[in-house]
Amino acid sequence: MEGEDGVVMIRRAEIDTRAPFRSVKEAVVLFGERVLAGEVYASNKIKERECKFTYSMWVDPENAATVAVCGGHVSDGVKMHDGHSESQSKLGTVVAELEETKYSLEKAKEEGTLMANCLSSLKEELERTKLELEQLKERESEKRLVMESEIEDVQVC
Structure with missing residues (x-):
């Protein structure tokens, strides 16, 4: 450019x-x-x-019944026993939320690591640019000194 x-x-x-x-x-x-x-x-x-994150299964040891819950709703064909249905439904919801939160936390950690890497590379770029600018200033200063000495030499002659 x-x-x-x-x-x-x-x-x-x-x-x-x-x-x-x-x-x-x-x-x-x-x-x-x-x-x-x-x-x-x-x-x-x-x-x-x-239902990906909200599917869970339990075995009720007292009644030997398997219970499947998807987002707090009982799956088709699976019956829940009256005594445990509400607590298991709540447990299913909590487990589902926990799984979803776990996944979100993993994604946030990955994004945090990515941001840290990006920040690090930007800092390196800044340091390189500062060094380059300092070198350019030094060269410009040297050129100015050389030109001033040449001007003095020409004026003396």
Whole structure:
């Protein structure tokens, strides 16, 4: 790029070449199946996606019954015994929220690490630029001294 007075300006840029997602699954979670698949999947697939973090199973040792909970709702075909249904439903909701929070925390940690790396590289870039500026100032000062001494030599002669 050329600026005013024929001065060449150089810009530095960093290009992120990392994969945008670690897996297809992560992209689906972020954007949804309908967006990525062009709304090909049936509504039951969407329900599965909505229940991804909220699916849990328990075995009731007293009644030997298996209970499946999706977001606090009992799955089709699974019956809950009256004595434990409400507490297990609440437990399912809490477990689901915990899983979701755990995933969010992991993502936040990754983003924090990425930000720390970016900040570090920006600091390095700043230090290099400061050093370069200092060197340019020194060269300019030396040129000025040489020109002043040459002017004095010409005036003396």
